[in-house]
Amino acid sequence: MTVVKNVLVVGGGIGGLSAAVALKQKGIDAEIVELNERWQVYHVGIIVQGNFLVAMDALGVADKSIEAGFPYEGIHHCDIDGNRRYSQPPIKVGSAKYAANLGLTRPALHKILTDAVRTQNIPVRLGVTVKDMVEGPDGVAVTFTDGTSGRYDLVIGADGVKSQMRRRLFGEDYKPAFTGQGVWRYNIPRPADFVDMELFRGKPGATAGLVPLDENSMYIFYVAGEPGNPRFQPETLADELRNRLEGYGGLMAKVREQIIDPALVVYRPLETLLMPDPWYRGRAILIGDAAHSTTPHMGQGAALAVEDSVVLADELSKASSVESALAAFMRRRFDRVKTVVDNSILLGEGEMNPEMKVNVPEVYGRAFAVLAQPA
Numbered sequence: 001m002t003v004v005k006n007v008l009v010v011g012g013g014i015g016g017l018s019a020a021v022a023l024k025q026k027g028i029d030a031e032i033v034e035l036n037e038r039w040q041v042y043h044v045g046i047i048v049q050g051n052f053l054v055a056m057d058a059l060g061v062a063d064k065s066i067e068a069g070f071p072y073e074g075i076h077h078c079d080i081d082g083n084r085r086y087s088q089p090p091i092k093v094g095s096a097k098y099a100a101n102l103g104l105t106r107p108a109l110h111k112i113l114t115d116a117v118r119t120q121n122i123p124v125r126l127g128v129t130v131k132d133m134v135e136g137p138d139g140v141a142v143t144f145t146d147g148t149s150g151r152y153d154l155v156i157g158a159d160g161v162k163s164q165m166r167r168r169l170f171g172e173d174y175k176p177a178f179t180g181q182g183v184w185r186y187n188i189p190r191p192a193d194f195v196d197m198e199l200f201r202g203k204p205g206a207t208a209g210l211v212p213l214d215e216n217s218m219y220i221f222y223v224a225g226e227p228g229n230p231r232f233q234p235e236t237l238a239d240e241l242r243n244r245l246e247g248y249g250g251l252m253a254k255v256r257e258q259i260i261d262p263a264l265v266v267y268r269p270l271e272t273l274l275m276p277d278p279w280y281r282g283r284a285i286l287i288g289d290a291a292h293s294t295t296p297h298m299g300q301g302a303a304l305a306v307e308d309s310v311v312l313a314d315e316l317s318k319a320s321s322v323e324s325a326l327a328a329f330m331r332r333r334f335d336r337v338k339t340v341v342d343n344s345i346l347l348g349e350g351e352m353n354p355e356m357k358v359n360v361p362e363v364y365g366r367a368f369a370v371l372a373q374p375a
């Protein structure tokens, strides 16, 4: 018999949904509360690598992810005029059977995970969160914002980068910090012959890129320093992104003209936080961005959230006490996650400060060597 029988998952994003599925697979009941009553996600795309698919495979949904997305091997580094200068050899992270990279829309990933939750009959309550929780000797008594209450053997805080659960468990001291950069994204139709990622360099401190997402679409991204952490009026976003992409040639010059709808531009300042070890207090633990928000430089935020879930369920299924399960979880997670967060920050700092001469292939090689090991 497992040391926990019923678990409350706070947050129905990538980490929370995958945690509930992973627990259910181990015979542990889970239920989810999700604050956003419309449960919608950004329409933009994300990039993931093989270790994401290894973790999704543990949930039984790797093939669905590949079908919904666009697997690709190549990353071509272009100059500002769009000429391919160097093609990066694929780095397989996790399993040789998967392509090195996968482009995937965030809504497609949300559908895969919500379908898995529905298939497992996992209860989800929308527009609801934790109002209060009190831990007793053998469980956590939780009251919810809809007036209901429950008792759980464990509470998982998977409520993302702005986590209220983090504040509830660890106080006000841990807040994500702006790195100095922001990322812009816009989806556009994919030309049939565009099948790899293209990165455009040549503007100091900036990287622009094009990424295939599925049969019909791809996305444009642009990462650069955004001094002063500016906020933009929503109606200006398309102009702001087009202005930033001025001067690039090749395919980027053509697709830049397609950035016309400000409502479809997603801009996010990059923020990071790595909670110190341990990420738990008693019978409550943080996973995903609530515990470790990284920048998109390594395309690892989603993978880390799903890995957290799979590893946590695994440890809970075989431990003799909650405390030993959570301690074992930390031993498997902390250094691996720290490698991603630290190296992602380093890549961003190197972009903003070219005089640092960060050896980018060396940084990826070092981090991916760690991620190639089982989670």
Ligand SMILES: Cc1cc2nc3c(=O)[nH]c(=O)nc-3n(C[C@H](O)[C@H](O)[C@H](O)COP(=O)(O)OP(=O)(O)OC[C@H]3O[C@@H](n4cnc5c(N)ncnc54)[C@H](O)[C@@H]3O)c2cc1C
Pocket (backbone or CB within 6 Å): 010, 011, 012, 013, 014, 015, 016, 033, 034, 035, 036, 042, 044, 045, 046, 047, 048, 128, 129, 130, 158, 159, 160, 161, 162, 163, 164, 165, 185, 266, 268, 287, 288, 289, 290, 296, 299, 300, 301, 302, 303, 305
């Ligand atoms: C624009 C953008 C681009 C990104 N690109 C990539 C990429 O290319 N590759 C990659 O791997 N990662 C990328 N990421 C990061 C990735 O999306 C995150 O790492 C991942 O979503 C973390 O999963 P999570 O479950 O921890 O958080 P989330 O997916 O953010 O889920 C948190 C959930 O908790 C809910 N919630 C919040 N507060 C509460 C509360 N109090 N009570 C209940 N529910 C609550 C939220 O509504 C949300 O549904 C990107 C992120 C952004 C914003």
